[in-house]
Amino acid sequence: EPEVTQTPSHQVTQMGQEVILRCVPISNHLYFYWYRQILGQKVEFLVSFYNNEISEKSEIFDDQFSVERPDGSNFTLKIRSTKLEDSAMYFCASSADRSNEKLFFGSGTQLSVL
Amino acid sequence: AQTVTQSQPEMSVQEAETVTLSCTYDTSENNYYLFWYKQPPSRQMILVIRQEAYKQQNATENRFSVNFQKAAKSFSLKISDSQLGDTAMYFCAFISNTGNQFYFGTGTSLTVIP
Numbered sequence: 001e002p003e004v005t006q007t008p009s010h011q012v013t014q015m016g017q018e019v020i021l022r023c024v025p026i027s028n029h030l031y032f033y034w035y036r037q038i039l040g041q042k043v044e045f046l047v048s049f050y051n052n053e054i055s056e057k058s059e060i061f062d063d064q065f066s067v068e069r070p071d072g073s074n075f076t077l078k079i080r081s082t083k084l085e086d087s088a089m090y091f092c093a094s095s096a097d098r099s100n101e102k103l104f105f106g107s108g109t110q111l112s113v114l
Numbered sequence: 115a116q117t118v119t120q121s122q123p124e125m126s127v128q129e130a131e132t133v134t135l136s137c138t139y140d141t142s143e144n145n146y147y148l149f150w151y152k153q154p155p156s157r158q159m160i161l162v163i164r165q166e167a168y169k170q171q172n173a174t175e176n177r178f179s180v181n182f183q184k185a186a187k188s189f190s191l192k193i194s195d196s197q198l199g200d201t202a203m204y205f206c207a208f209i210s211n212t213g214n215q216f217y218f219g220t221g222t223s224l225t226v227i228p
Contacts, residue, residue, distance in 0.1 A: 033215070043159070043205060045215035056214035089157055103209075103216065105151075105159035 002026040006092050006106035013082055013113055021077045021109045023092030032075045033093040033103070034067065036060070043091070049075065082113045116141045118208050120219035127196045128227050134181075135191045135222045137206030145211035148182065148189045153221070154202040162204070165189065196226045 005024040013019050025032050034046040047057040049067055066078045075094075079086055092106040117140045127133035139148070150162040165173045165182050172180050177197075181190045193200055206219040 035216070037157075042220045043207075043216075043218040045217075048214040058215070091159060093159075102161065102164060103149075104161075107156070107158040110157070 002104070004092055004094055004104050004106035006090075006109050008109060009107065010110045011112070013111070015084055015113055016081050019079050019082055019111065021079075021090050021092075021111070023075045023077070023106055024073055025075055025092065025094030026096075026104055027073070029094035029096050029104070031055075031095045031097070032067075032069070033095075034077045035091045035093060035105075036088040037091065037108075038085075038088045046077070046090075079111075082111075084113050087111055087113045116143075116208055116210070116213075116217045118206055118217050118219040120206055120222050122222045123220070124223045124225070126225040126227055127193075129196055129198060131196055132192060132194045133196055133224065135193075135204055135206075135224065137189045137191070137219055139187050139189065139206070139208050139217075141187070141208065141210065143210040143213075146213075147209050147211070148180075149207040149209075149216075150178070150180070150189075150191045151205045151207060151218075152200075152202045153205060154199075159205075163191065193224075198226050198228060200224060201226045 007022045032049040037043045045058050047061045048055045064080045089108045091108045095103045119138045146167045148165045152160045152162050163175045163178050177194045179192045203221045205221045207216045209216045
């Protein structure tokens with residue numbers, strides 16, 4: 001079965017540093033998402049992306065966050081200046097169409113900000 | 115606004131027995147999808163089962179089935195013949211037919227006891 005691939009699986013960074021989380025969605029998918037899950041809490045929506053632009057973003061997705069699809073296969077989430085509260089598991093997800101019938105999640109990147 | 119509520123933070127079941135996890139949701143939409151995701155200790159998000167709101171028939175996937183009550187906005191997950199590998203956090207999720215983001219519940223931690 002096709003899968004969404006995320007790298008790295010675990011990223012450790014110092015507060016104030018920039019991090020880039022990488023995702024390779026399933027090849028024929030058109031809709032891309034980032035979610036995050038702080039340990040012990042529920043999964044929260046960050047941003048959705050379609051046709052090379054953001055289609056929706058949450059309050060969490062402030063100016064410190066950005067997304068990009070640089071080369072037609074990768075989908076990246078950048079955090080410009082990390083804060084302690086950015087420590088979380090970040091999930092990339094993709095779907096084939098607008099119907100939201102099935103969303104495939106990657107295995108996540110655990111970000112630890114020290 | 116959409117909300118998803120899981121009122122059982124923890125549950126346990128004996129191996130080979132049946133367990134039901136509860137989920138309620140609130141929406142003014144008429145067309146939407148409901149999901150149950152499993153998150154084992156590896157923290158990967160795995161789709162368990164999906165239900166389209168316009169379908170009256172309850173979805174079934176092997177040992178997993180749902181009881182979808184649209185009028186009551188209830189979407190419970192039944193796991194039959196529980197196995198040790200079913201031990202995980204289970205999240206109920208909602209997305210409207212036209213929406214860009216999933217809404218997740220707070221999760222139910224299920225432990226299967228040998």
